[in-house]
Amino acid sequence: MSVSPSAVTRATRPASVLLAALAVIAALSARTSLAEQPGPDANLPTVEGGGVTLHSVSVDLPDGDRTFAGGQAADPINNNCLACHSAGMILTQPRLSEVEWRAIVDKMRHTYKAPVATEDAPAIVDYLATMNFGK
């Protein structure tokens, strides 16, 4: 399942960057069925040599459909942070301080080029620092 375009297309980030990211995600999740694990694809070639045969492969990698709870308070994190990775990245983190979360959000933006508008960053940090991740 892919990230819903309507939930993430907001005016607060460079639309072209996010649309490009969404196009990639959509292309990668074009097939909806996860019931099959196709593995080797009969329509693509195999190669052989020295007693080994390698079969071309075609698979469907799951996207992850979890979003963050909290209604409007979760909008900044849902709209900005799921373009590159699913929610599990965040939901499995230990309890971290606001300072630690701010450093992580800064790293996401500056090192990993997350398209997070400057005005959204404080709300994201606040959400992360106060979120109860459960057991």
Added chain:
Amino acid sequence: MNVFESSLPTRRRFLGGVGMLGATAAAFPASAGGLVDLGLPGGPSRRDLTTAFPQKGQMILQRTRPALLETPFEVFDRGVFTPNEQFFVRWHWSVIPQRIDVAAFRVTVRGHVNNTLSLSMVDLLAMPRVELAAVNQCSGNSRGFFQPRVPGGQWANGAMGNARWTGVRLREVLDRAGVKPGAVAVRFDGLDQPVVDGAPDFIKSVGIDHARDGELMLAFQMNGEQLPLLNGFPLRLVVPGWYSTYWVKMLNDIEVLAAPDENFWMKTAYRIPDNPRADVRPGESGVKTVPINRMVPRSFFTNVTNGTVVSSGANIAIRGIAFGGDCGVSQVEVSADGGRNWQKSDLGRDEGTYSFRQWSARVATPNAGKFVLQVRCTNTKGAVQPAAPNWNGGGYMRNVIESVELTAA
């Protein structure tokens, strides 16, 4: 009873082997779907078990996209090699090709070389072939147990696996291209890419002498089968004895460098404090770092876990796996008295320097009550696991002596 082989499901064998009254196997999950509790201090500790990933059986779900899948720990009790369908998975970026035409695939060798090469899988299959058993372990395996906790992939101990890797020597490929004098390093890139333009593509490098040492290989099979796509089909780098960050998956580009590698994934990421245990005080600053490199010895219990109930006043069969890190296993010992006394275990078949090694021991259990067992590995260079865990901000290189608390009843 042969402790090293079994075709029975783990739970049943494990009950029979130690004569237990009823396992409470707190950390080992039920065999179908559901949740597992990894026992991470402070949590969150519960993870879904998933079978949703192609070419993969049941895995512990750390993250869906891009996949972080941990091996359920009972898998390590079933044999010394980790089955491909339950081998752990770790990707950095989520633009991962889902369709690979193995006939069209090429790996380029370029840079400070005499000849640029574009090798097909057929070319590689025709080259002299080598096979090597080696442990592939994530740099951050066991990060979830760090105290104080650190951010990153919150693995328990299952971000590791052992396989027989089949392929060609990297040296062979480099020699075909002809490495020019002045080459200092070789850098590796795979087919995966960042989602956003300008983000650092995941690339890693090793020194030129290391690259040409004859042990690094380009692998096209693991455990006698082609690589699952999620483990790097059709080709990945194998760097025996070094952490998995170097084992670039879907390897399609090999660049020989004439200057040190300044890329983010070497210069900033995956760096450890420059001391033998990669150990600093939490909050310590101004620490010199180096790129993470060699693995260190580790050992684990695989047929018992915290909460296992065993017969009291009995001699029970305990077993597990160990590895030497960047060399072989010299010995594995078990202690039942908090590390004051250690008894030598029996070691299983030596599958090679860099492989898992199975170990087993018979341990006398006390009368009713809880008791703790510890296991430690000494490698062939004489390095032994420490009694106290290391700490660093990246959550890397954990190798503290492992303990299990059992209940004699």
